Amino acid sequence: MTLASIDAKTTPPAGQETVLSMVIPTYNERGNVAELIRRLDLTLAGISWEAIFVDDNSPDGTADALKQIARTDPRIRCLRRVGRRGLAGACIEGMLASSATYVAVMDADLQHDETVLPAMLAKLQSGQYDLVAATRYVDGGDASSFSASRGKISRLATKITQRLLGTELSDPMSGFFMMRRASFDEMVPRLSPVGFKILLDIATAKEGLRIAEQAYTFGTRFDGESKFNMQIGIEFLGLLLSKMTNGHLDPRFIFFAIVGATGIAVNLIIFYLALLLWPAASFEVAKAVATGVAMTSNFLLNNSLTYRDRRLKGLGLVRGFIGFCVFGAIGAFTDIGLASQLHHQHEVWWVAGLAGSIVGVLWNYAMSSMFIWRT
Numbered sequence: 001m002t003l004a005s006i007d008a009k010t011t012p013p014a015g016q017e018t019v020l021s022m023v024i025p026t027y028n029e030r031g032n033v034a035e036l037i038r039r040l041d042l043t044l045a046g047i048s049w050e051a052i053f054v055d056d057n058s059p060d061g062t063a064d065a066l067k068q069i070a071r072t073d074p075r076i077r078c079l080r081r082v083g084r085r086g087l088a089g090a091c092i093e094g095m096l097a098s099s100a101t102y103v104a105v106m107d108a109d110l111q112h113d114e115t116v117l118p119a120m121l122a123k124l125q126s127g128q129y130d131l132v133a134a135t136r137y138v139d140g141g142d143a144s145s146f147s148a149s150r151g152k153i154s155r156l157a158t159k160i161t162q163r164l165l166g167t168e169l170s171d172p173m174s175g176f177f178m179m180r181r182a183s184f185d186e187m188v189p190r191l192s193p194v195g196f197k198i199l200l201d202i203a204t205a206k207e208g209l210r211i212a213e214q215a216y217t218f219g220t221r222f223d224g225e226s227k228f229n230m231q232i233g234i235e236f237l238g239l240l241l242s243k244m245t246n247g248h249l250d251p252r253f254i255f256f257a258i259v260g261a262t263g264i265a266v267n268l269i270i271f272y273l274a275l276l277l278w279p280a281a282s283f284e285v286a287k288a289v290a291t292g293v294a295m296t297s298n299f300l301l302n303n304s305l306t307y308r309d310r311r312l313k314g315l316g317l318v319r320g321f322i323g324f325c326v327f328g329a330i331g332a333f334t335d336i337g338l339a340s341q342l343h344h345q346h347e348v349w350w351v352a353g354l355a356g357s358i359v360g361v362l363w364n365y366a367m368s369s370m371f372i373w374r375t
């Protein structure tokens with residue numbers, strides 16, 4: 001049998017080309033997905049579309065609800081990720097699963113107004129743009145559904161981002177956009193799976209990206225609750241810092257370094273308190289307690305922040321902590337060894353000290369990424 005005849009037998013007849021993949025990250029959105037699909041179906045009538053839900057194994061059974069719908073609706077797919085969490089990473093994986101000409105990302109809770117999707121698609125199909133960002137902060141847009149405090153945070157973050165990165169986006173915090181899949185594919189290696197701000201990451205990942213905006217009204221959540229929290233705010237700072245170094249510093253490394261710096265502060269504070277409140281303790285014992293507390297807080301912070309998407313639990317957490325201490329001790333010896341060697345070669349004391357610390361941090365980071373929070 002020739003190859004051509006095998007092909008002719010096994011290749012299904014070509015169907016309609018999929019124009020648009022909707023990528024929808026979900027975490028505990030069981031009460032929203034059916035309504036969202038119903039609305040997409042109405043709005044996208046006449047467009048060949050599909051929806052790729054990326055669910056991080058939601059305890060409320062969102063994936064089950066989706067798979068139930070998908071049994072009878074081939075446009076719906078649910079990618080269930082186990083053991084990982086993160087909005088940006090979920091969006092990236094969903095977009096990678098698309099083979100459509102255009103991909104859009106939107107929230108599952110109906111806060112993003114789906115009725116602007118056809119207008120966004122038309123802008124891309126005009127061929128003039130690579131990315132269309134939905135925005136609340138231009139004429140015709142609206143974000144008044146935000147609570148007063150959340151509204152303030154959003155506007156402040158928007159201003160800081162615009163100042164620091166000089167982005168042309170009026171709403172860089174938006175999680176609602178559509179783009180040419182080919183543009184996305186080109187930039188994948190430069191995107192970070194950490195945090196909430198996937199649009200900002202994408203819009204700044206490639207020089208010369210042609211960006212249009214689309215005004216929309218930010219609605220209220222249909223069901224369930226927001227997953228936004230302090231930690232996500234801090235992660236956002238990491239993304240900003242990384243962008244400011246033109247991506248030369250990985251946000252993960254920035255978090256690792258920030259956590260390291262908090263460790264120094266914790267160490268000094270505990271040391272001070274121990275000497276103050278526990279006069280019977282010797283200097284060495286107080287220092288050992290302080291170092292132990294700082295190591296533990298560093299480990300836990302790295303587990304919940306730096307490596308949030310690879311978080312260790314149960315026995316893995318204990319094993320990870322032991323490894324972290326062992327690598328940390330080796331790192332400290334390297335640090336001290338290098339500093340003293342440089343110092344002997346008549347270097348200025350702080351250059352020697354700093355060089356030692358930098359090598360120590362790099363070592364700890366490399367070991368943590370490769371052996372403790374490995375993928």
Ligand code: GDD
Pocket residue numbers: 024025026027028029054055056085086087090106107108109111154173174175176196197225226227228
């Ligand atoms: N897979 C996955 N994993 N999805 C997640 C995760 C996660 O860890 N965290 C949140 N999501 C999903 C939610 O289920 C929802 O569909 C969407 O991401 C947005 O999450 P919300 O919890 O509703 O966030 P929000 O409304 O507070 O923030 C939204 O609005 C902001 C506007 O300022 C997001 O769209 C932000 O990106 C946006 O900046």
Ligand code: MN
Pocket residue numbers: 107109111221226
């Ligand atoms: Mn929301």
